[in-house]
Amino acid sequence: MPSFHDVNFPLPLVFGASGGPVRQTEIITLANGHEQRNTAQANSRRRYDAGVGVKSLADMQMLIAFFEARRGQLCGFRFCDPMDHNADGEIGIGDGQTTEFQLSKTYADAAGSWQRTITKPKPGSVNIQLDAQPTSSFNLDISTGVVVFDTAPGSGVVIVANFEFDVPVRFDTEQLTTSLESFGAGGAVNVPLIEVLTNA
Secondary structure, eight states, X not given: OOSEEEEEOOHHHHTTOEEEEEOXXXXXXXXXXXXXXXXXXXXXXXXXXXXXXXXXXXXXXXXXXXXXXXXXXXXXXXXXXXXXXXXXXXXXXXXXXXXXXXXXXXEEETTEEEEEEOOOBXXXXXXXXXXXXXXXXXXXXXXXXXXXXXXXXXXXXXXXEEEEXXXXXXXXXXXXXXXXXXXXXXXXXXXXXXXXXXXX
């Protein structure tokens, strides 16, 4: 059985989802009060709780069906982050030989930046420009986010991609727990999701 199913988490349950990037930092406070901060992970990892979108028995039945079809935590799937699902920026510079470029999104300000690899672009959403000129002479692997040009972009050519994307996630719980009473009492269903990192 494949470890990733190329299907989307039900859109009606996405709205209201909370979560975002998590970065684990080890902080050691020295005797003089100074801190040493280190991280063992170069990349962030996203976590979400999609339980807020479950507002009715029909929603719960939809969630249960999706959970069972993924075999719980076994198989990953696509999730549209309602707060962060589009990108528009440079993904590389041509050298006249390279034909493959990875989709990415850069988060930056005046003090620093971080480039996030995007592996699950939304089909039909990717637009590519070479030195500000649109091109359609490429193929896209929607399962990896790799763009393959028919001809290698020339040396110094700036490659820009505009696109929407999903986050590869899996359920981060072995059990879905709810009750009929919880809907009428304003109770919430806990539906934790965690990003599936490449080779993780």
